[in-house]
Amino acid sequence: MKQYVKVNATFDCDGNLLPEYICWDNGKRYQIDRITDIRYAASLKAGGAGIRYTCIIMGRERFLFLEENRWFVDAKEKP
Amino acid sequence: MNINSAVDKNKYKKDRVILHSDCNGFYASVECLYNPKIRNKPVAVSGNAENRHGIILAKNEIAKKYGIKTGEAIWQAKQKCPEVITVPPHFELYKRFSKMARRIYSDYTDMIEPFGLDEAWLDVTQNTDKSGTEIAFEINRRVKEELGITVSIGVSFNKIFAKFGSDYKKPDAITNITRDNYKKIIWNAPAEDLLYVGKATKKKLHNIGIYTIGDIANSSVELLRAQLGKWGELIYGFANGYDSSPVSHMNENSEVKSIGNSTTTPRDMKTYEDVKMVMYVLCDSVCRRMREQGFMAHTVGISVRDNELCSFIRQCTLDDFTNVTKEITNAAINLFVKNYKMQRPLRSIGVSVTDFVHDDVPRQMSLLNNEEKMLRNIQLDKTIDRLKKRFGNYIIRPAVLLGDSGLSAFNPKDDHTIHPIGYL
Numbered sequence: 001m002k003q004y005v006k007v008n009a010t011f012d013c014d015g016n017l018l019p020e021y022i023c024w025d026n027g028k029r030y031q032i033d034r035i036t037d038i039r040y041a042a043s044l045k046a047g048g049a050g051i052r053y054t055c056i057i058m059g060r061e062r063f064l065f066l067e068e069n070r071w072f073v074d075a076k077e078k079p
Numbered sequence: 080m081n082i083n084s085a086v087d088k089n090k091y092k093k094d095r096v097i098l099h100s101d102c103n104g105f106y107a108s109v110e111c112l113y114n115p116k117i118r119n120k121p122v123a124v125s126g127n128a129e130n131r132h133g134i135i136l137a138k139n140e141i142a143k144k145y146g147i148k149t150g151e152a153i154w155q156a157k158q159k160c161p162e163v164i165t166v167p168p169h170f171e172l173y174k175r176f177s178k179m180a181r182r183i184y185s186d187y188t189d190m191i192e193p194f195g196l197d198e199a200w201l202d203v204t205q206n207t208d209k210s211g212t213e214i215a216f217e218i219n220r221r222v223k224e225e226l227g228i229t230v231s232i233g234v235s236f237n238k239i240f241a242k243f244g245s246d247y248k249k250p251d252a253i254t255n256i257t258r259d260n261y262k263k264i265i266w267n268a269p270a271e272d273l274l275y276v277g278k279a280t281k282k283k284l285h286n287i288g289i290y291t292i293g294d295i296a297n298s299s300v301e302l303l304r305a306q307l308g309k310w311g312e313l314i315y316g317f318a319n320g321y322d323s324s325p326v327s328h329m330n331e332n333s334e335v336k337s338i339g340n341s342t343t344t345p346r347d348m349k350t351y352e353d354v355k356m357v358m359y360v361l362c363d364s365v366c367r368r369m370r371e372q373g374f375m376a377h378t379v380g381i382s383v384r385d386n387e388l389c390s391f392i393r394q395c396t397l398d399d400f401t402n403v404t405k406e407i408t409n410a411a412i413n414l415f416v417k418n419y420k421m422q423r424p425l426r427s428i429g430v431s432v433t434d435f436v437h438d439d440v441p442r443q444m445s446l447l448n449n450e451e452k453m454l455r456n457i458q459l460d461k462t463i464d465r466l467k468k469r470f471g472n473y474i475i476r477p478a479v480l481l482g483d484s485g486l487s488a489f490n491p492k493d494d495h496t497i498h499p500i501g502y503l
Contacts, residue, residue: 039225040179040182040225041224041225042112042223042224042225042226042227042228043227044112044115044227045115046115047112047113047114047115048112048113049112049176049179049225049226049227068175
């Protein structure tokens with residue numbers, strides 16, 4: 001399921017945009033420990049396309065997408 | 080483009096490596112990407128039936144298997160497949176995907192010529208790192224990964240055969256048409272598979288016993304010219320692979336030849352007043368677009384379609400070049416009144432302007448016309464343009480449009496701005 005999320009990100013001195021925290025809708029903040037890959041990609045699961053950041057969050061690999069000016073993740077369906 | 084350069088055997092220089100990339104069921108593929116729940120169902124993108132724009136604009140592969148065709152009415156599609164899901168189009172999204180596809184193409188060449196939103200020719204002759212087929216496979220893979228849709232690509236030594244190649248195998252395929260196999264693949268195909276052989280040309284060709292592209296290639300050019308005029312020579316050259324028309328550079332400004340808008344109205348136009356109202360809206364959009372691009376036009380054209388879908392076009396030449404809304408509107412309305420007596424209610428009308436000069440060329444003042452009035456109209460247009468730019472399309476409108484908002488409440492300038500580019 002496509003879930004738009006609030007993200008804290010910074011522009012570094014070279015103009016690269018790097019996400020630092022993902023803020024979930026329940027108020028939880030997840031720190032992105034490391035970004036291992038950045039590339040253009042589509043998300044067939046969530047339904048969208050943009051720049052895909054492969055992020056390591058709490059030891060797990062997660063994809064975070066920047067689609068134009070909004071960030072989204074592929075979230076589990078709420079029961 | 081000079082037609083002869085596309086078909087003259089003597090002007091044919093050397094084989095190039097041309098790719099033609101075609102996004103499969105483009106609008107429907109993008110819609111399916113964004114809505115995973117409908118991805119495995121028959122899906123068609125269609126206009127709004129309530130506004131009488133209810134035709135199929137694109138369909139996915141599953142809908143295609145049911146025989147649903149682009150251009151048919153929604154009810155026809157539902158007859159073939161009652162469970163087909165119709166979704167409204169999102170043109171801004173398609174434009175973004177088109178741009179994303181072109182970004183991928185630009186990694187291989189700067190000679191990219193778009194043909195509508197979903198197709199493009201690429202000249203990769205100068206790319207010495209990889210062969211045409213290798214580039215085609217790479218683009219195919221990248222579009223799938225980065226855009227989540229599929230493309231069919233034709234690889235050949237000229238634009239026409241490359242286009243044929245992308246249509247030959249669909250979806251998600253690559254077809255290589257070489258000097259060795261083109262006769263086997265292309266010449267056996269029906270004549271209408273060749274670019275520019277439509278229904279009317281097909282009929283004329285059948286009348287002289289020409290059924291395949293090979294028949295066109297092997298017939299005499301004089302015979303084709305006698306039957307089809309200059310198009311006869313053109314398709315003869317196309318069929319023989321003499322096409323040497325270049326692929327444009329991606330930053331080359333394509334020369335604007337005409338600007339037009341048309342609309343199918345929510346209800347039939349029954350009186351001159353109805354038509355006048357819609358003409359005002361269309362001419363306002365056409366003239367604003369013309370002024371934005373810095374042109375003045377010399378020719379105004381109208382297209383008319385009645386409720387039995389009979390249609391015609393008419394055009395007239397103006398006394399002088401102009402981009403004044405009032406002058407263009409009057410010309411379009413006069414042209415209509417002269418050529419149509421409201422025999423039947425109308426379903427759609429369109430206005431276009433052609434034959435441009437730049438608006439900064441000096442112009443001869445007229446002794447007979449009221450120049451002062453014209454200058455006032457130019458000022459009025461400038462003021463209206465600024466108001467609409469700042470506060471939106473509906474901030475200021477001619478009083479005539481207040482009569483029936485059902486007919487005039489649309490904004491052709493901003494609602495739908497996709498301008499397919501012709502090959503010639």
